[in-house]
Amino acid sequence: MEAVMMREDLKCAEEAGVQALQSLYTVREKLNSAKKWGILDIFGGSMISTYMKHSRINEVEGMIEQARIRLTDFQKALRKVEVSPKLQTEISGFLTFADFAFDNPITDYLVQTKLQSLGEEVEDTIQLTEELLAHIRTQ
Known part of the structure; x- marks a missing residue:
């Protein structure tokens, strides 16, 4: 009976992980x-x-919120494994304003730096999620 419940828990965790991924x-x-x-x-x-x-940044912000929800579901399904990405999507209001108002290489570079940093966080979270899914699938 316990083995059946464990398989069901693993199946739920895998499904949640796939959705998060x-x-x-x-x-x-x-x-x-x-x-x-x-x-x-x-x-x-x-x-x-x-x-x-x-x-595109505005679209990403909405998509990240959805990913956070799915990662939280994955975390709950795993129970003992923590998956809590930081995924900071906020590009400050002033930086957005400055990018439009001044539209120069300096503000463009500052925004690009934020995007690059977010990209690295997303890649790290993808890698962790893929590793956790691989571990689940070997159970």
Whole structure:
């Protein structure tokens, strides 16, 4: 009886992990788009590239919230394994304002640096989630 319950718990954890991972892959894809717009913006972009970059950033913020929810579900399913990514998506209001108002390489670079940092956090979280799923699948 206990073995059956353990298998069910592992199955639930695996399903939650797969959903979390899918959300993280979506975040990564949209974040890469924002970074590409950011690079264009640094090297001679216009207000259009600034707008597109921030449009992607706004989309990423919503997607990260969904990923956080799914990671929390995964964490609950695992019970004893902690998966709590930091995933800070906030690009300060002033930095966003400055990027639009001044639209210069310095503000573009500052935003790009934030995007790069977030990208690294997303990659770390994806790697951890993949490792946990691999461990679950060997049980």
